[in-house]
Amino acid sequence: MKSSLEELEKELKIRNINISYQRLKVLECLTLNHCHPTVDQIFTALHKDIPTLSKTTVYNTLRILVDAGMVRVITIEEHETRYDIDMENHGHFKCESCGMIYDFSIDIDLLTCDELSNFEVNDQNVYFKGICPGCLSNINQNK
Amino acid sequence: MKSSLEELEKELKIRNINISYQRLKVLECLTLNHCHPTVDQIFTALHKDIPTLSKTTVYNTLRILVDAGMVRVITIEEHETRYDIDMENHGHFKCESCGMIYDFSIDIDLLTCDELSNFEVNDQNVYFKGICPGCLSNINQNK
DNA sequence: AACAAATCTGTAATCATTATAAATCAATTA
């Protein structure tokens, strides 16, 4: 669990990304909120601390972090790009009722697909959609 | 393998979708080309036969078909929505070199994720990215 | 301080998708 600003600075240095206040803050926002925020959510969250922040900077910073392999893009819904600092192989569940996105672990046995034995697999993505337990119980209560 | 126009008409009737020439043609385009086309590709393909076709009609028709459960949306890349008439549970591999999208079968054992035991799962999506065999051999030849 | 390089900001441009309203088509009835 890397969260302190010092840790984040180290991570950036390792990947030859110059350090700036905005870049650290975007990174910090992602580490503190593992909720897979959108650009807009990141921008709104940081705007309180950095009134001069430009949304372009958020876009640019995220592209740098994604290209460097520190952050991954999550596209479950069209026109709702989200960002995840957790680079471990895991799946995402989006509740179609409340919109929340949950992580879940997936088995690497997915790899044992001999149809793809001659393919070079660089990136694996798994996402489900449905209704989360909380929304399920709400629906049942309102019956 | 449903492909004839009569079969497609039946499918539409079953789902209470009124039949029109444009709707049949969009459906036919999807059944003949299992290459997961974009709206633009579908529009361009049909425009030869239907010069008056509007792109809006392609969008509207696809939404109807998706809502009816006859077609699924494939969003691997942001800003590149694709459509697939194969509703069976299967995965997609996108080659980052040639852009081609391959189908591959996936094991339903993905379901055996007890983390999601209290979730209602309505939709499962799996996609990989990497380099396909053809592009791999091209790269090796050019070395 | 002066300079150069990198970063950030604000605005404009892009482009896929959606909204809207008029035109066309298809089915129904007088």
Next chain:
DNA sequence: TAATTGATTTATAATGATTACAGATTTGTT
């Protein structure tokens, strides 16, 4: 058949997220 009605299609405008760009600001170095 002609008129009517409703559904579908078309063309155009609007939307909204992302990207391009150019000037302003910051940072580091001499």
